[in-house]
Amino acid sequence: MIIQLDKQCSQESYQRITQRVESIDYQFKRIQTQYGDYLVCIGKSEFDIRSIGALPGISDVHRVSDQYKLVSAKWKVGRTVIDLGDNVRIGGDEVVVMAGPCSIEGPDQIESSVKALLKCGIKIMRGGVYKPRSSPYSFRGIGLEGLKEFYKTCREHGIKIITEVMQSSQIEDMYPYVDVFQVGARNSQNFNLLDALGEVDKTVMIKRGISGSINELLQSAEYVFSGGNERIMLCERGIRTHETAYRNTLDLNAIPILKKKSHLPVISDPSHGIGIREFVVPMSLASVAAGADGIIVEAHERPHEALSDAAQTISHEDLEVLVGKVRALESALKN
Amino acid sequence: MIIQLDKQCSQESYQRITQRVESIDYQFKRIQTQYGDYLVCIGKSEFDIRSIGALPGISDVHRVSDQYKLVSAKWKVGRTVIDLGDNVRIGGDEVVVMAGPCSIEGPDQIESSVKALLKCGIKIMRGGVYKPRSSPYSFRGIGLEGLKEFYKTCREHGIKIITEVMQSSQIEDMYPYVDVFQVGARNSQNFNLLDALGEVDKTVMIKRGISGSINELLQSAEYVFSGGNERIMLCERGIRTHETAYRNTLDLNAIPILKKKSHLPVISDPSHGIGIREFVVPMSLASVAAGADGIIVEAHERPHEALSDAAQTISHEDLEVLVGKVRALESALKN
Amino acid sequence: MIIQLDKQCSQESYQRITQRVESIDYQFKRIQTQYGDYLVCIGKSEFDIRSIGALPGISDVHRVSDQYKLVSAKWKVGRTVIDLGDNVRIGGDEVVVMAGPCSIEGPDQIESSVKALLKCGIKIMRGGVYKPRSSPYSFRGIGLEGLKEFYKTCREHGIKIITEVMQSSQIEDMYPYVDVFQVGARNSQNFNLLDALGEVDKTVMIKRGISGSINELLQSAEYVFSGGNERIMLCERGIRTHETAYRNTLDLNAIPILKKKSHLPVISDPSHGIGIREFVVPMSLASVAAGADGIIVEAHERPHEALSDAAQTISHEDLEVLVGKVRALESALKN
């Protein structure tokens, strides 16, 4: 059960509410976010929800039987729209395209990427400065200084930044330069990191684990929400299966299912989801047709020379074609 | 290596060709289909392909390093278009929609289905009369008499029939009443059945195995082609993964990859691919956006009462909506 | 519910029983096997089982809530022991080792295999004469004539034969020369084949599907039992997962679980289960420690030269070592 508390819920009302919750043998946790004040209540006994809803200090109350609570679609009227400022919104009327290189390499590459994004009308740039790598001997990103460069150029052109954070100790340093903190697939159940991002007032995009379940992804999002941060997007990026003809199996079934189960925006990552350059465009279109609120795509001026994940990176020319097709598709589906 | 023989290749030329092939230590198999005469040659040594191509009796010759040969895109100019007659084509300019109930139940249901298909402009009806079932105690289909009913009504209205064949001994009886023989996921590597379908001059649609690889699906198709039958479509119907939020994981990555690897038409089965009624429409659209040549969908007048696979069967009303959206999408993608 | 009928159940008693079953809204199917006469009853209503058990003509009655019925451990007292004659038993006190080449190649190879088996005290020889192959261009086995040779040599030395049957039309020809019909992983849900083997009075070993579930394997066995044949063994042979360091993932969890769920003997196939020669011995031992009633192993005089599946075939010397270790393990576990 989720109880939405009135903004002006008095201390006295609050106590009466929690006493009632305890009286039906439910445990509760108060969650205060940027936008609301909630009591998440967990228990098993039967009770009359109206007798709780009628208490003073409560704006609304809903049963939520899912293991995740605050990220469930069951209590929230309407879908979450995330506003990054400057008219950049995720989860609203328009499908959002985020693009950029796998790794930030340096000023020239940032410039060329920003230029390509502007040409396509893309307003959010991706790019890693901390890179999780299977091998300790691989390139691990250019770090905070790179992020500052990235930020400087993007801000000049009104472009928002999404980039991966790998551990909670990085958050503070990264904070001024980031619009969306990305949690990578390998950290999808790094609960300490999720806890820490719950305390931040910036948007978080959580990628599904390498073979994470849909339920686990939603529970990871619940960590962030219950930590106090409602600004969350979910990202499908492919799961690991037996098939070896491509890198991951992009699970587009997850798109309509996540949108049904949760009120959060759902993003698709076709670049990692198939891992082969020439198939990124069709899988982007398929993502949009399946109902994704946005896509995140790896692009580079000279894709074959990209410092990391070159195999799945598309060219800026293809990015432009992609955006054109996404817009055509979007408008066909609306009518 | 695939050698396409001239239709008038003389016995003498043929002998010279096979001697040359043997001289480079390749094994060969002659394949004669409805449409062509091929020598599939398998070996490892290096050789000058031009010296073979120049021999009399040969119309073309191509290296094909894949494990599958005749179904590979490497030797064939253009894509395979299957003509079922009466202007019904698969793999051509238009996305094909096939629809109908999971199981044929009887005359009334056939009538209502045909009526719904005609309303949507659908020209191929699906419906099982032999049903593979995990449990021996489940309904196994109404059999040949049901197929005859199915045929009678469809023919009256110019509708083509696709239905599952489960073993080679059924082929002869089913033959007069079937336009496309469907090989189910559980029979995807039933090599005796595939061999037998290679000898039939009717179209075959092979579903990918329950956790079949893309490579295995292509090799299963190779069985049919090398048996003498070029009229083959490939069907992605979802693979088995760890995820339990839906029935199967529809692997749309497979669509553009199969179209790249093979010249055969590629069909998507979103009904089995997600297994949940309310998500069949978005997954159909995603299939088309990914590049599928067609989709095959389970539909029923009263979906909740369908005799089998009720959970994934959509209503005739939703089918009509679906076809409308598919056409809109198709036209958006063409421009 | 499974009702075991008395051998002398009169027609009158039988009618009274089936009327009672119908009166509680259960559907029933009578199954007559080599060993018993059963009524498998399927339904959902509540009823007093004693009121049925008390009817004349019934020797015992049990509730079986599993989807599989006759192969369930819930109704049968004790485990199934299969007697192949000449003191060769499967599922009894001793772990059974079955061994031999992947494919039967010819008289010399049969001779050398039989000699190796006799040296180790192995009484069941495996060897394929019909080989399911992913590619139509691969070696498909030497067929019935090979089986006759195989049979002749084995019979001279008191060795029993297990070999794969690929389709129901082969059963009649193979019947005189086979002690155990093996159903391969790719045919694990070939329901027509399973139906046909239900009508045969010879032992059947069913391999789990390539990514078959435990529940599906048991239901496949139910096909054979409900067809009239109780002589069934189940075989774990590895499932398909994401891991590429070996051929299949031998799922030894399945061993104790199958033995709990079913009364049938459970065999492990470590050769296919790992697919790498040098690891077949440890995985054989692990299978026995997990509780397998037997193992089936590929062995060849010159393993590197074996005509098929050379990568997983062990030498006759290693087979001897293996059997010694299995016996040591067995005796350690008994004390």
Next chain:
Amino acid sequence: MIIQLDKQCSQESYQRITQRVESIDYQFKRIQTQYGDYLVCIGKSEFDIRSIGALPGISDVHRVSDQYKLVSAKWKVGRTVIDLGDNVRIGGDEVVVMAGPCSIEGPDQIESSVKALLKCGIKIMRGGVYKPRSSPYSFRGIGLEGLKEFYKTCREHGIKIITEVMQSSQIEDMYPYVDVFQVGARNSQNFNLLDALGEVDKTVMIKRGISGSINELLQSAEYVFSGGNERIMLCERGIRTHETAYRNTLDLNAIPILKKKSHLPVISDPSHGIGIREFVVPMSLASVAAGADGIIVEAHERPHEALSDAAQTISHEDLEVLVGKVRALESALKN
């Protein structure tokens, strides 16, 4: 290539070595651990390894083509044996049994566990004080104070402690009370945590990821080793597959393969690997038969009341039976 440097390798010799490495276009990284001084060299060109081995300052040099280097079996003579002091060794002659509750609950439970371990001759106790949980609302462990209690009681009785660390900021506080830091499956690719554990002079046990590959597990171990810490054990704990009859699929294939690929000790976790109490004993025995250097098992005085993972926790009585059988098996396999 791994170059083992002499302990007295002079600065001059070192420079000559690195110049030679650079001259063949290899990149190198110097790794100094508790036990050795290594140059890990990565490159692609061909060269004469003897010309490098002959340089002063080098004790040995080996080609290692694997992606992981220092944890590979290719350069190290003999297997790694980890000495925890007081005659407790892992990877030596005796199979190590580690046992204890899933979560540390309090003094009484610690006492009863220690008593049970002493009775069985078990010298390493497991128990979580920081628990990774899918849901933010679940019990997350009793934390550092619990660890101190855990330590106090264990030290009194000469029992070593293995417990999970979830993030690098916990290491310093936990350090005095821990003998083996466990990295859980969800943190198997938490590279910052692995880096930090590389700087610690205590043993680390890394669990395979939820659907981690064998190669990834070895690369995660490479992080720790290349950070400066050679005291590493690898742990197979089951992978995620399609099968739902149990919690995870214990992948015993991984045991002999990890032992072949790496010189590190290999542990099996049958409790998580099957997740069902009654099957933990057979899967423990199977692990030992497959060649595991040790097993780690969840046990509790009243298993049904265990605060976490009750379903897979065995009783102290069963633990004693288990240890007896492991010893019997071990001795049977040695002879």
